[in-house]
Amino acid sequence: MSLKYFRTLCIITFFVIVSHGYAKAASTDLTIVQGSNKYVITENGFRALHLDSIVVLDPVYKKHKRYAGYWLSDILALAGVGHPDPNTVWTFTALDGYKASVAVADVVQSGAKAFVAIEDLDKEEGWEKIPQGKEWISPGPYYLVWQTALEDVTPSVKLPWPYQMVEISIGKSDEAQQKLFPDSNDKSESVTRGYKVFTQNCMACHSINLQGGVVGPELNVPKNILEYEDRKFLKEFIGSPSSFRARSKMPGFNGTLSDQELDDVLDYLAWMGKHKI
Numbered sequence: 001m002s003l004k005y006f007r008t009l010c011i012i013t014f015f016v017i018v019s020h021g022y023a024k025a026a027s028t029d030l031t032i033v034q035g036s037n038k039y040v041i042t043e044n045g046f047r048a049l050h051l052d053s054i055v056v057l058d059p060v061y062k063k064h065k066r067y068a069g070y071w072l073s074d075i076l077a078l079a080g081v082g083h084p085d086p087n088t089v090w091t092f093t094a095l096d097g098y099k100a101s102v103a104v105a106d107v108v109q110s111g112a113k114a115f116v117a118i119e120d121l122d123k124e125e126g127w128e129k130i131p132q133g134k135e136w137i138s139p140g141p142y143y144l145v146w147q148t149a150l151e152d153v154t155p156s157v158k159l160p161w162p163y164q165m166v167e168i169s170i171g172k173s174d175e176a177q178q179k180l181f182p183d184s185n186d187k188s189e190s191v192t193r194g195y196k197v198f199t200q201n202c203m204a205c206h207s208i209n210l211q212g213g214v215v216g217p218e219l220n221v222p223k224n225i226l227e228y229e230d231r232k233f234l235k236e237f238i239g240s241p242s243s244f245r246a247r248s249k250m251p252g253f254n255g256t257l258s259d260q261e262l263d264d265v266l267d268y269l270a271w272m273g274k275h276k277i
């Protein structure tokens with residue numbers, strides 16, 4: 001081989017590797033979104049997880065398929081999403097923007113386990129293509145499949161099998177959302193702001209209409225907190241619980257929340273008194 005020819009070959013190879021590597025890096029990221037938090041798992045990030053393989057009766061291919069991939073529960077744990085919350089909904093977004101959702105309560109009820117397939121083990125290379133309109137497409141980079149206990153029994157809930165998945169978002173289910181912040185045309189702006197303050201600062205510990213944490217007391221049912229506590233006291237208490245009660249388990253919000261935000265959250269709490277479950 002002449003040196004010139006060798007050099008050209010090297011350059012071509014270099015570009016093929018670079019362009020291929022580049023395209024791959026962009027398309028193999030899986031994004032996990034929860035509220036305003038985003039966690040991007042790159043190809044490297046997946047190395048921290050246990051690669052498993054499963055056999056499923058695949059409704060997309062209408063036959064048994066073998067896949068290598070990762071359990072969704074492991075992926076969510078890596079992204080810092082705790083135990084699946086039945087008051088949430090998982091929404092899977094595909095490369096083309098398609099979204100499929102499933103209520104986590106339904107997943108729990110079905111007993112099925114979600115598995116994120118990254119490789120078709122029935123094919124030597126690549127994926128067996130799926131017809132989509134006039135095209136044949138590959139279900140990668142990520143294809144969500146389900147392992148059910150009894151594969152021949154159709155599960156009572158319909159589970160989505162989204163392919164070409166690139167994003168998973170975890171959101172509040174409509175039902176929970178309706179209890180926490182019902183659709184109603186009597187909302188003022190401060191109520192809307194206060195709802196946001198509440199979900200971001202208080203909900204981990206307190207529930208409203210039984211939606212939320214259980215570290216602190218429920219604040220709306222059967223009695224709304226503003227029906228039995230004075231607003232002025234509450235504002236001071238939320239700002240600094242320990243100046244009322246030694247060993248209070250509630251952190252103080254003076255400094256973290258502005259005076260306006262404290263008023264907003266109280267407006268939201270008061271408004272919820274008119275929207276009890």
Ligand code: HEC
Nearest residue numbers: 201202205215216217225229238241245248249250251265
């Ligand atoms: C880390 C958990 C935690 C967070 C976060 C938290 N609280 Fe509390 N809260 C508690 C606990 C526990 C109590 C029970 C009373 C105590 O410990 O003093 C309480 C009590 C209360 C009470 C009842 C006061 C009374 O009369 O007894 C109100 C109202 C309240 N919290 C509002 C809020 C608001 C509004 C926020 C957010 C800005 C918030 N809390 C954030 C844990 C928390």
